[in-house]
Amino acid sequence: MEALVAIAIGLLTAGGIYLMLRQRTYPVILGLSLLSYAVNIFIFAAGRLAPGLPPIIDKAQAGYTDPLPQALVLTAIVISFGMTAVIVLMALGSFLSSGDDRVDGGAE
Amino acid sequence: MSLALIAALPFLGALLPGLTIRAGRSACALGAGVFTALALGMVALHAPAVLRGEVVQTRIDWLPALGLNANFRLDGLGLLFAGLILGIGLLIILYARFYLDRADPMGRFYTFLMLFQGAMLGIVLSDNILLLLVFWELTSLSSFLLIGYWRHLPEARQGARMALAVTGGGGLALIAGMLILGRIAGSFDLSDILTQREAIQASPLYLPALILILLGAFTKSAQVPFHFWLPHAMAAPTPVSAYLHSATMVKAGLFLLARLWPVLSGTEVWFVLVAGTGLLTMLFAAKVALFKDDLKAILAYSTVSHLGLITFLLGIGTKAAAVAAVVHIVAHASFKAALFMLAGIVDHAVHTRDIRRLGGLRRLMPVTFGLVAVASLSMAGVPPLNGFLSKEMMLEVAAHTPVLGNAWILALLATAGAMLSVAYSLRLLAHGFLGAERGDYPARPHDPVVALWAAPAVLVAFVVAMGLWPMPVAGWLVDAAAGAVTGAAVQTHLALWHGLQSPALWMSLFAFGAGLLVYAAYRPLRDLWEMVVRPEGKAMFDACLGGLGAMAQGITARLHDGALTRFIAIAVVTIVAAAGYGFATGGYVAGSRVLTPVEFAPLVAWGLLVAAIAGAVVLHRQRVLALLLVGVIGLMISVGFAYLAAPDLALTQITVEVVTVVLMLLALNFLPALTPVESGAWRRWRDGVIAGAAGLGVAGLAYALMIRDAAYPAISWFHLAQSKPGAGGTNAVNTIIVDFRGYDTYGEIIVLGIAALVIFALAEALLVPGPANDRLLARNPGEGDAGDVHPMMFVVATRLMLPIAMMVGTYIFLRGHNLPGGGFVAGLVFAIALVMQYLASGQGWTQARQRIDYHAMIGTGVLIASATGAGSWLAGRPFLTSNYGYVHLPPLEEFELATAALFDLGVFFCVLGAVMLALFSLARLAQRGGDRVQARAFDAPLPEDH
Incomplete structure (x- = not known):
């Protein structure tokens, strides 16, 4: 399972960076979303994997997974929505103001 | 507490001028003066104890883990400097009141002046060297403001910038040096550091620490080769020059040398660096002073020269030299501050400071002349003035300090310095005031009002008194200060006459004679001087700065030319390369x-x-x-x-x-x-390789992390163990969010709220008339859209779902403390339920039925969270301490009530408001862009032409 999660993180990172290297705003935004996923899962994975052991206190349960990375990631997910929304608005603003959605303001 | 209070008084006083200036300029000056006098009085209250040899201390823990504490100390040296800062400060406040023009913003001046005074006082009262560094930087900043006070003058702005660059840069070096020193001594408190002379001097880090500290001290005290900022700082109003650039700030470097004298001095390298720099500065600047024409420039270079003299004395490293340094600090502060103020008076009266356009002012400005005469003769070291006392002591020390086995070297050089001092003092006096009256003064010279010459007169009176009766006037203070510098009790004997066998007497006489000769031969010397090409400090500084700027710009342009893709690519490649290097060279198991x-x-x-x-x-x-x-x-x-x-x-x-x-x-x-499609195949391959390498690296890192246990025990187990007993909830994630790490969450919801407000503002900016708005208006929406804007099935379903979704959201919120859920999720569920209404029934319909302002909702959320946090203050606990209890209302099961739930409610409102505001802002753009908006949704027929 660890390998699968690691591969998923790697793919999300690679896809995110590839899209962020595109020249239009929209793929860059998508790329940033993918990269946020990757970072969130990475932080989550720092708590190690423990399927079936949610951090809900229960005497019947054998153990618990690490709750701290989860708490960090929970707020990070919500904040990344705020960040995405700001960037979307900036991209919209730049497109509507100039009629062009290039990231670097012109052909390279 | 009182030392901290003394240090705080000028800062409090700095708040005052903004208010008192409304009551007039005198009230403003009075306010600043009262705070200064109050601080001086409180220092004086401690004086008896300090003079008995005690060290008054105030200790306040600030960040003990970092060694940064607000610890203050007042010993003899601190007493001397605090007295200088506050005493001369009072005189400067009086002088500035009458010096500044009606058009100058006086409130601002006094605010800056008090800020500076507080910073300077903080330096001399700090016991903790980290605290001292904070004040040190504050003096650089406040002097920047003061030098640039006449901000309409380009030379004021340039001078201010230069002073900030040089003293601020030295400050950075000083920070490094002090950190090393603290590391060696194992403490950042002077009280501890000063006891560790052997350990510090034996440390291999002694030399780097010394060099860095000296860089800080030398830049501040304008020692060669960092002296050039001081003459340019003369663009400041004269009260500033008198205060900062003669009496106080430039002495901060000397203070530091004196403060650390017990632990740093006495080594070969200290002697070479400090005494050598001081001597060089003294001679070089004295020579330059001789050939300057601006009164303030002469005084500025003379100040540099005298600072060099004091540095030289501190560098010698003997007790007698340290005592002489202390005496000269007092003497120089008094006569030089007076001279600066008098130069300002001349400038005021004659409208020029160019000595070539002066002369013959003796009868026209008799009072000014008298004061200048006494002060400049003291500067020349003429008996029976205080400048003579300290100069004699300096010459005595020089005569008894052999260098390279030869007692004559220092004696000769010191005498040469004294000679130059005599020559430029004479020139200042003679060219400025003696000689025939002229007919071409830019303005009619006259003595100023009493209030303007009162301040320099007080200082000149001190100059005379200290010269005539050195022991009763200053002996006690010198003893205390020198005792603090040397760390041993000092019984100084200050006297004008030491007998014929004293070498200093003969050196002095020689210096007078030679100085007179130099003055007499001024014309030919001047011609010689004009012929020599001299390096210009400002030009070199500007070239250096320009070069650095160009270099920084070049590097930045290469790395980040404004193209995001390029920047991301460079950053990713760098990170991957660094990580790859680390992996290749590290031992992976x-x-x-x-x-x-x-x-x-x-x-x-x-x-x-x-x-x-x-x-x-x-x-x-x-x-x-x-x-x-x-x-x-x-x-x-x-x-x-x-x-x-x-x-x-x-x-x-x-x-x-x-x-x-x-x-x-x-x-x-x-x-x-x-x-x-824009990028070619090569570019896509390149990006693919970069992205692939990064992905591979991250995957490998994640895998390596997950297949091993944490190197240190995680703190999470505390949270798990305390979740129920400590926070009263069984969902450890939720208790961390709303309780253990509630402060983080508090910050996060505020960030989220700010992000939403930014989005709203961005949308607003697009809606004002402009190209973006034009494009929105020119948009033709609806082409190719589905024919039915508000499908009936969708509308009905969402309306039915709304209460159900809200109930689910409420449930998720309520159970959050014990089971998965909580304010974040509940806020999002509510947001989705509302968004569905917008989507199905249209913005007009939804907005007309929903009278909630999303801004207010964000604000409510933050306020609820804040109030919950502040509520714990009522119980005498720290911010956001939570509490909980169990309540039993008869028909219901027993349930728990926690303050954390209230906090979570704040989170809920903030999240809901932020999400809705973000989406609503976008919807507003759509509305401007021609999307059909109607108050009634599907139940009204659409216009045929839409």
Whole structure:
């Protein structure tokens, strides 16, 4: 399972960076979303994997997974929505103001 | 407490002028004066104890873990400097009141002046060297403001910038030096450091620490080769020059040398660096002073020269030399501050400071002349003035300090310095005031009002008194200060006459004679001087700065030319390369953790995730499709969270995914539907390789992390153990968010609220008349859309769902403390329920029925969270301390009430408001862009032409 999660993180990172290297705003935004996923899962994975052991206190349960990375990631997910929304608005603003959605303001 | 209070008084006083200036300029000066006098009085109250040899201390723990504490000390040296700062400060406040023009903003001046005074006082009262560094930087900043006070003058701005660059740069070196010193001594408190002379001097880090500290001290005290900023700082108003650039700030470097004298001095390298620099500065600057024509420039270079003299004395390293240094600090502060103020008076009266246009002022300005005569003769070292006392002591020390086995070297050089001092003092006096009256003064010279010459007169009176009766006037203070510098009791004997056998007497006489000769031969010397090409400090400084600027610009332009893609590529390659190097050179050992077995269902979800990622990347040009695939990715991640024992994350991820997709769809409404092919195959390959390398690295890192146990015990087990007994909830994730780490969450919801407000503001900016607005108005929406804008099925379903969704949201909120859920998720669920109404029934319909302002909702959320946090103050506990209890209302089961739930309510409102405000802002753009908006949704027929 660890390998699968690691591969998923790697793919999300690679896809995110590839899209962020595109020249239009929209793929860059998508790329940033993918990269946020990757970072969130990475932080989550720092708590190690423990399927079936949610951090809900229960005497019947054998153990618990690490709750701290989860708490960090929970707020990070919500904040990344705020960040995405700001960037979307900036991209919209730049497109509507100039009629062009290039990231670097012109052909390279 | 009182030392900290003394240090705080000038800062409090700095707040005053902004108010008192409304009551007039005198009230403003009075306010500043009262605070200064108060601080002086409080220092004086401590004086008896300090003079008995005690060290008054105030200790306040600030950040003890870092060694940064607000510890203050007052010993003899501090007493001397505090007296100088506050005493001369009072005189300067009086002088400035009458010096500044009616057009000058006086409130600002006094604010800056008091800020400076507080910073300077802080330096001399600090016991903790980190605290001292804070004040040190504050003096640089406040002197920047003061030098640039006449901000309409370009030379004032340039001078201020130069002073800040030089003294601020030295300050950085000083920080490093002090940190090393503190590290060697094992403490950042002077009280401890000063006892560790042997350990410090034996340390291999002694030399770097010494050099860095000296850099700080020499830049501040304008020692060669950092002296050039001081003459340019003369663009400041004269009270500033008198205060900062003669009496106080430039002495901060000397103070530091004196303060650390017990632990740093006495070594060969100290002697060479400090005494050598001091001597060089003394001679060089004295020579320059001789050939300057601006009164303030002469005084500025003379100040540099005298600072060099004091540095030289401190560098000698003997007790007698340290005592002489202390005496000269007092003497120089008194006569030089007076001279600066008098130069300002001349400037005021004659409207020029050019000595070539003066002369013959003796009868026209008799009072000024008298004061200048006494002060400049003291500067020349003429008996019976205080400048003579300290000069004699300096010459005596020089005569008894052999260098390279020869007693004559220092004696000769010191005498040469004294000679130059005599010559320029004479020139100042003679060329300025003696000689015939002229007919071409720019203005009619006259003595100023008493109030303007009162301040220099007080100082001149001190100059005379200290010269005539050195022991009763200053002996006690010198003893105390010198005792603090040398760390041993000092019984100085200050006297004008030491007998014929004293070498200083003969050196002095020689210096007078030679000085007179130099003055007599001024014309030919001047011609010689004019012929020599001299390096210009300012030009070199500007060239250096320009070069640095060009270099920085060059590097920046290469790395970051404004192209985002290029910057990301460079950053990613750098990070991958650094990490790759670390991996290749480090010793990697595989982890030993038992791996989690792979099951079938998660494998399927993983397959979907991988396929969706691949699809999103490959098909990213088709924007709607790519968005849907990203939605699938989010969904699968949410499933993964659910499987991997993170139900809270799963809930959050899935709800955020919904609002994100809605947001992106709204945005896509305006953006082109397709991304054109622009980059060639090579570029795509290059990006692919960069991205692939980064992905591989991150995957490897994640894998390496997951297959081993944490190197240190995690703190999470505390949270798990305390979740129920400490916070009263069984959901450890929720208790961390609203309780253990509530402060983080508090910050996060505020950030989220700010982000939403930014989005709103950005949308507003697009809606004002301009190109963006024109494009919105020119948009022709609806082409190719489905015919039915508000499908009836959808409308009915969402309206039915609304109360149910809200109930679910409320449930999720309430159970959050014990089971997966909480304010974040509940806020998102509510947001989705509302967004559905917007989508189905249209903005007009929804907005007309919903009388909630999203701004207010964000504000309410933050306020509830703040009030909950502040509520714990009422119970005498720190901010956001939570409490809980169990309540039993008869028909219901016993249930828990926690203050954390109230905090979570704040989170809920903030999240809901922020999400809705973000989406609503986008919807407003759509509305401007011609989307049909009607107050009634499907129940009204659409106009045929829409």
